[in-house]
Amino acid sequence: MGDSPIRPFAFLRYDIPMQMRLELFVADLEKSRDFYVRILGFEVESADPRGYTRLRRGDAAIALNPVERIPSSHPSRQAPGAAVGLGHEISLVVEEIERYYKAVTDHGGEIAEPLKERPWGSRDFCLHDPDGNYIRITS
Numbered sequence: 234m235g236d237s238p239i240r241p242f243a244f245l246r247y248d249i250p251m252q253m254r255l256e257l258f259v260a261d262l263e264k265s266r267d268f269y270v271r272i273l274g275f276e277v278e279s280a281d282p283r284g285y286t287r288l289r290r291g292d293a294a295i296a297l298n299p300v301e302r303i304p305s306s307h308p309s310r311q312a313p314g315a316a317v318g319l320g321h322e323i324s325l326v327v328e329e330i331e332r333y334y335k336a337v338t339d340h341g342g343e344i345a346e347p348l349k350e351r352p353w354g355s356r357d358f359c360l361h362d363p364d365g366n367y368i369r370i371t372s
Contacts, residue, residue: 254287254294255323257366258303262286264363265297272342272360273325273368293325323368330356330372337370 259265262284269275275288275295284299327333334348337360345367346359357371 256296258298258300
């Protein structure tokens with residue numbers, strides 16, 4: 234073990250394409266959809282009558298689902314009233330961060346951390362979605 238590099242399981246190959254879609258179970262679907270569309274500029278890709286909504290902005294994909302649809306046996310099911318958004322951060326990468334920051338604030342985004350330069354060279358700002366998920370917008 235010692236100095237050996239970490240390697241993926243033998244059956245996985247690096248040349249197999251992968252994409253990521255984040256699925257959020259939300260308390261108020263309309264409020265969340267409004268936030269991601271109006272504040273962050275996502276577009277509704279599809280929505281079904283039960284509430285499942287797929288959003289996209291460029292290569293970023295987010296699915297919203299009413300929290301009531303989480304089965305009681307699902308491992309991410311939280312107790313009623315439990316805090317959400319703990320233990321993770323949603324990071325979205327954009328070009329022209331100053332322009333995007335202005336668009337977010339112009340559309341009513343409530344900034345948790347203003348736009349600033351980081352020691353590692355990126356610039357970012359942060360806000361919370363309606364469910365308390367911490368979102369970092371970075372360059």
